[in-house]
Amino acid sequence: MIRYALRCAKEHEFEAWFRSSSDYDRSAEAGEVLCPVCGSSKVEKALMAPALGSGRAVAPRAPDAQPEPDKVKLATADPREKALREAFRELRKKVTEHADYVGEKFADEARKIHYEETEPRGIYGEATPDEAKSLHDEGIEFHPLPPLPEDKN
Numbered sequence: 284m285i286r287y288a289l290r291c292a293k294e295h296e297f298e299a300w301f302r303s304s305s306d307y308d309r310s311a312e313a314g315e316v317l318c319p320v321c322g323s324s325k326v327e328k329a330l331m332a333p334a335l336g337s338g339r340a341v342a343p344r345a346p347d348a349q350p351e352p353d354k355v356k357l358a359t360a361d362p363r364e365k366a367l368r369e370a371f372r373e374l375r376k377k378v379t380e381h382a383d384y385v386g387e388k389f390a391d392e393a394r395k396i397h398y399e400e401t402e403p404r405g406i407y408g409e410a411t412p413d414e415a416k417s418l419h420d421e422g423i424e425f426h427p428l429p430p431l432p433e434d435k436n
Contacts, residue, residue: 291318292325296361320364371429378428382407390414397423 287307290296295318301307307328310316314324382405385392389408395401407428410418418425 288329289316289318289326290329291321291323293318293321293323295320295323296329320361368431371431375428375431378405378407381405384408390418393418393423393425394421397421 284300286300316326385406385408387409389410392406396403
């Protein structure tokens with residue numbers, strides 16, 4: 284696998300993996316390589332530093348070991364994306380600090396609040412895609428919390 288640093292015509296920088304350089308060339312010529320920010324197919328390789336080994340052996344990490352959230356390496360260096368991720372983190376922090384976690388009972392609790400069967404309050408939790416569609420169809424307002432890279436997205 285080869286990791287390429289890429290840039291679209293609007294200067295958005297991102298990375299993508301390809302099986303080989305010819306796979307990248309073929310995908311790029313077919314317009315299949317798209318900018319994740321603006322969707323442009325006018326993408327070219329950006330300048331990137333080669334990955335050189337240090338010559339030292341590195342102890343393998345346990346397969347199920349997870350990096351600490353503050354040490355997760357992100358795939359892009361675009362400062363706007365970093366600011367957006369930080370805004371998402373702040374939003375999630377505020378929701379979790381000021382709303383009640385209702386777990387898998389989110390859809391039921393949202394209905395109770397909407398139909399005034401219980402006191403209005405901020406809640407968050409989980410809902411299946413079918414439950415979310417049903418809430419939407421009933422006109423019940425809700426918003427998914429943005430996923431973060433450390434959530435293994």
